[in-house]
Amino acid sequence: xxxxxxxxxxxxxxxxxxxxxxxxxxxxxxxxxxxxxxxxxxxxxxxxxxxxxxxxxxxxxxxxxxxxxxxxxxxxxxxxxxxxxxxxxxxxxxxxxxxxxxxxxxxxxxxxxxxxxxxxxxxxxxxxxxxxxxxxxxxxxxxxxxxxxxxxxxxxxxxxxxxxxxxxxxxxxxxxxxxxxxxxxxxxxxxxxxxxxxxxxxxxxxxxxxxxxxxxxxxxxxxxxxxxxxxxxxxxxxxxxxxxxxxxxxxxxxxxxxxxxxxxxxxxxxxxxxxxxxxxxxxxxxxxxxxxxxxxxxxxxxxxxxxxxxxxxxxxxxxxxxx
Numbered sequence: 001x002x003x004x005x006x007x008x009x010x011x012x013x014x015x016x017x018x019x020x021x022x023x024x025x026x027x028x029x030x031x032x033x034x035x036x037x038x039x040x041x042x043x044x045x046x047x048x049x050x051x052x053x054x055x056x057x058x059x060x061x062x063x064x065x066x067x068x069x070x071x072x073x074x075x076x077x078x079x080x081x082x083x084x085x086x087x088x089x090x091x092x093x094x095x096x097x098x099x100x101x102x103x104x105x106x107x108x109x110x111x112x113x114x115x116x117x118x119x120x121x122x123x124x125x126x127x128x129x130x131x132x133x134x135x136x137x138x139x140x141x142x143x144x145x146x147x148x149x150x151x152x153x154x155x156x157x158x159x160x161x162x163x164x165x166x167x168x169x170x171x172x173x174x175x176x177x178x179x180x181x182x183x184x185x186x187x188x189x190x191x192x193x194x195x196x197x198x199x200x201x202x203x204x205x206x207x208x209x210x211x212x213x214x215x216x217x218x219x220x221x222x223x224x225x226x227x228x229x230x231x232x233x234x235x236x237x238x239x240x241x242x243x244x245x246x247x248x249x250x251x252x253x254x255x256x257x258x259x260x261x262x263x264x265x266x267x268x269x270x271x272x273x274x275x276x277x278x279x280x281x282x283x284x285x286x287x288x289x290x291x292x293x294x295x296x297x298x299x300x301x302x303x304x305x306x307x308x309x310x311x312x313x314x315x316x317x318x319x320x321x322x323x
Contacts, residue, residue, distance in 0.1 A: 027169045034173075037102045045099045053095035057088055067301035074223035075296075089297035093251060097143045104145075105180040109153040112181070116150040116249070118259040124203075127243060127264075128156055133198035134264070136247040137233045139209035139288045140300045146257060147249035148205050149181035159184040159197035160205040161232075163212075188215070188232075198242055206233045209288050209299075211307050219310050220282045222289055228308045234280040238267060244280075246287045250295045260291070 011019075037045045057064055064087060071083040078086075100115075118124065127134045136151075136158075138144060151158045160178070164187045165171040178185055184202075186193040197204050208230055211217075215230040222229065237244035243264035252258045265287075268279045292299045 023167050024169075027167075027173075030170075030173065034102050037099060038106060042099070042103065045103075046096060049095035049099050050092055053091045054088075057091045063302040066304070070301045070303075070305060071296070073225065073306065074301075086297045087301060090299070090301055093298050094300075096251070097145070100143055101145045101177060104149060104177050107149075107181070109182075112146075112150055112153040114256075116146065116153075116257045116259060117252075118150075118154070118261060120261040120263075123245065123261045123263060124151075124154070124156065127203070127245065128201075131201045132242055133201045134203050134243045134245050135198075135233050135237050136203050136205045136245050137208050137265075137284060137287075138205060138246075138248055139207055139291065140303070141209075141292060141295060141298050142249035142251055143257060144207060144249060145178070145181075147247070147259060148178070148183045150249070150257070150259060151203055151205075152182035157184075157200065157202040158205055159186055159194075159202045161186055161188060161194060161207075163188060194236070195240070198236075198240060204236075206236075208233050208284060209305075210303060211305050213308055218278050218281050220278070220285045222285050222305065225306050226309060227285070227306050229281055229285050231277050231281045234267070234284055235277050237265075238269070238273075238276055238280070244284075246284070246291075248291050250291075250298055262287070 037048075040048070064084075067087040067090065068080065068083045071086055072078065072080065075083070138147060148158050148160050160183055162185050165174065175185060184197070186197060194204065210230070211228045212230060213228065215232065216235065217228045217230050219226045220229045221227075233244060236242075244267065245264050246262040248260045249257050250260060265280070265283065267276070268283075269276055270279075
């Protein structure tokens with residue numbers, strides 16, 4: 001590429017300045033909105049955010065259309081109107097998540113525990129007794145930020161592996177919110193910190209349901225289609241020998257939340273590292289898919305889950321399924 005072509009593709013100072021200004025305006029808007037929610041009665045905050053979510057659903061067409069498209073890819077038998085209804089419920093669910101997360105600084109441990117129940121406390125207790133840590137493999141379903149806060153409120157040490165937001169003001173705001181809930185954060189590019197958390201006997205929370213090209217990933221079947229899937233949790237469990245525990249949080253019919261903990265995965269070990277990673281990543285993806293099928297309106301369907309596809313000389317046809 002010539003120097004002139006490269007320079008022509010670089011954003012101009014005006015464009016960069018506009019982007020910076022837009023981020024700054026959005027940041028202060030969020031700061032003000034956060035302050036309002038913290039002093040507002042909870043139910044009024046839920047109503048306000050539901051209104052804002054419904055407004056966004058109507059006006060921000062790109063995310064609405066993408067969510068509906070992805071729902072119909074995952075569930076070919078459902079109608080467009082049914083997909084639209086699930087997408088709208090997902091939007092309302094996310095607005096409730098936002099209010100709950102913003103209010104973390106106001107929530108005592110007792111309040112968090114009153115919001116959340118766990119289906120298999122015995123599994124968490126046994127892992128904690130062993131003291132060798134565990135990888136809690138989860139997904140962007142339910143209120144995943146509350147999941148970590150609830151585990152911390154139960155008295156367990158938990159560290160979550162997060163993606164750093166590269167606008168420092170946003171990152172600082174989110175980091176402070178997590179810290180207020182007793183959640184320790186390490187970042188994906190900090191392998192020593194990740195291993196240290198396991199050595200210290202922590203639960204290590206990892207979300208493994210996104211298409212992120214920069215991460216070590218493999219293509220596995222997800223809702224009948226190939227999806228680029230991170231292998232970090234599986235590879236780490238194979239390497240360290242710590243339990244890989246599927247664990248999710250979902251909003252229940254009573255208005256609270258339920259943490260669904262499954263027994264540790266029995267990992268396939270053949271001695272072929274690449275094969276083991278692929279086979280276990282396939283099995284892990286099926287567990288995540290099964291949970292999403294049970295609660296389709298609580299997963300982030302606007303994410304480009306099938307964005308990247310392999311350059312293979314054949315095409316895989318999706319299977320017919322319904323939510």
